[in-house]
Amino acid sequence: xxxxxxxxxxxxxxxxxxxxxxxxxxxxxxxxxxxxxxxxxxxxxxxxxxxxxxxxxxxxxxxxxxxxxxxxxxxxxxxxxxxxxxxxxxxxxxxxxxxxxxxxxxxxxxxxxxxxxxxxxxxxxxxxxxxxxxxxxxxxxxxxxxxxxxxxxxxxxxxxxxxxxxxxxxxxxxxxxxxxxxxxxxxxxxxxxxxxxxxxxxxxxxxxxxxxxxxxxxxxxxxxxxxxxxxxxxxxxxxxxxxxxxxxxxxxxxxxxxx
Amino acid sequence: xxxxxxxxxxxxxxxxxxxxxxxxxxxxxxxxxxxxxxxxxxxxxxxxxxxxxxxxxxxxxxxxxxxxxxxxxxxxxxxxxxxxxxxxxxxxxxxxxxxxxxxxxxxxxxxxxxxxxxxxxxxxxxxxxxxx
Numbered sequence: 001x002x003x004x005x006x007x008x009x010x011x012x013x014x015x016x017x018x019x020x021x022x023x024x025x026x027x028x029x030x031x032x033x034x035x036x037x038x039x040x041x042x043x044x045x046x047x048x049x050x051x052x053x054x055x056x057x058x059x060x061x062x063x064x065x066x067x068x069x070x071x072x073x074x075x076x077x078x079x080x081x082x083x084x085x086x087x088x089x090x091x092x093x094x095x096x097x098x099x100x101x102x103x104x105x106x107x108x109x110x111x112x113x114x115x116x117x118x119x120x121x122x123x124x125x126x127x128x129x130x131x132x133x134x135x136x137x138x139x140x141x142x143x144x145x146x147x148x149x150x151x152x153x154x155x156x157x158x159x160x161x162x163x164x165x166x167x168x169x170x171x172x173x174x175x176x177x178x179x180x181x182x183x184x185x186x187x188x189x190x191x192x193x194x195x196x197x198x199x200x201x202x203x204x205x206x207x208x209x210x211x212x213x214x215x216x217x218x219x220x221x222x223x224x225x226x227x228x229x230x231x232x233x234x235x236x237x238x239x240x241x242x243x244x245x246x247x248x249x250x251x252x253x254x255x256x257x258x259x
Numbered sequence: 260x261x262x263x264x265x266x267x268x269x270x271x272x273x274x275x276x277x278x279x280x281x282x283x284x285x286x287x288x289x290x291x292x293x294x295x296x297x298x299x300x301x302x303x304x305x306x307x308x309x310x311x312x313x314x315x316x317x318x319x320x321x322x323x324x325x326x327x328x329x330x331x332x333x334x335x336x337x338x339x340x341x342x343x344x345x346x347x348x349x350x351x352x353x354x355x356x357x358x359x360x361x362x363x364x365x366x367x368x369x370x371x372x373x374x375x376x377x378x379x380x381x382x383x384x385x386x387x388x389x390x391x
Contacts, residue, residue, distance in 0.1 A: 061344030173349025177357025
C-alpha cells in the first residue's frame with residue numbers, strides 16, 4: 001500500500017503543474033456545483049472556489065509549517081507555480097484584451113486620486129492602530145502602516161527604515177489579513193458600494209491596492225471588472241514603497257518625535 | 260496560430276515589467292512600479308492596432324483568450340498558496356489593522372466615484388473577456 005502511494009506521489013511531484021491543473025479544476029467544478037445546488041446561484045462559484053482555496057492554504061500551512069499554503073506540500077508544489085506571480089500577471093494582462101482605451105483615460109483623474117488616497121489612508125490607519133497598541137516610535141508606526149497598504153510595502157518600508165523583525169513580521173501579517181479580507185468580502189460588499197462598472201472598479205483597485213486581493217475579489221464579483229481594478233492596483237505597491245520611507249516617515253516623525 | 264496570440268501577450272507582459280522595473284530604478288526604489296499596468300496598456304494598444312488592420316485572426320485571438328479564460332482557476336491557485344496561517348496567527352494588531360483599513364477603503368469607493376462624474380462617464384461598457 002505504501003509503495004502504491006509512493007508511485008502516485010512521485011508522478012504527482014514530477015508533473016506538479018499538471019497535478020495543480022487537475023486539482024484546481026476539481027475545486028472549481030465542486031464550487032460551481034455548490035453554487036448552483038446549495039446557494040441557488042446566490043453565491044458565485046468563483047467566490048466559493050477562492051474560499052476553498054484559502055481554506056486549503058490554511059490546512060497546508062498547518063500541515064507543513066511553511067509560508068506558501070498548499071504549495072508547501074511537495075506533490076502540490078505546482079499550485080504555487082499556477083497561482084504565482086508569473087501566470088497570474090499573464091492572465092491579468094490577457095483580461096485587458098478587448099478593453100477600450102477610452103475607458104481607462106476617462107477615469108484617469110479619479111484613478112490617481114484613489115491611488116493617493118488609498119496609500120496615504122492605509123499608512124495613517126496602520127500608524128494610528130500601531131500607536132494604540134503601544135508601538136509609538138515613528139519607524140514601527142510607518143512600517144505597520146506600510147503593512148496596512150500591502151504585505152510588500154510593509155517589509156520594504158521596514159527594511160529601508162531599519163525596523164525590528166517583529167514589527168516587519170506584524171506588517172506582513174496585517175497585509176495578508178487585508179488581502180484575504182478583500183478576496184472574500186468584495187462580492188458581498190460590491191452591491192452596497194456601487195462596484196458594478198469599470199469606473200468604480202478602477203477606483204476600487206486604487207484604494208485597495210493589494211493585487212491578489214483585488215484580483216480575487218473582482219473575479220468573484222464580476223470577471224469583466226478585473227482589468228480595471230488590476231490596472232490601478234498595479235501602481236499601488238510601487239507608490240507605497242516610494243512614499244512610505246520618505247514622505248510618510250518624515251511626517252510621522254515630526255508628529256510623534258524621534259525616539 | 261494560437262502561439263502568435265500567446266507570444267503577443269507574453270511580449271507585452273515582459274516589456275511592461277521591464278518598463279516598470281526601470282521606473283522603479285529611476286525613482287530609486289527596488290520595486291516594480293506599474294509594470295503590469297503598462298503591459299495592459301501595451302496589450303490594449305497592440306491588439307487594437309492589429310485588429311483594425313485585420314491581422315488578428317480567430318486562432319491568434321484564441322491564443323490570448325485561453326489565458327483570460329483560466330484567470331479564475333489561476334486566482335484559485337493563488338488563494339491556495341497564500342500564507343493564511345501567518346495572517347490568522349498574526350495577532351490582534353494585524354487583524355485589527357487589516358479589518359479597519361479594508362472597511363475604510365470600501366467606504367471610500369462610492370465617495371471617490373462621485374468625483375468628476377458626468378452622466379456619460381458613468382456608462383457601463385463591458386469588456387469581452389472570456390467566460391469560465
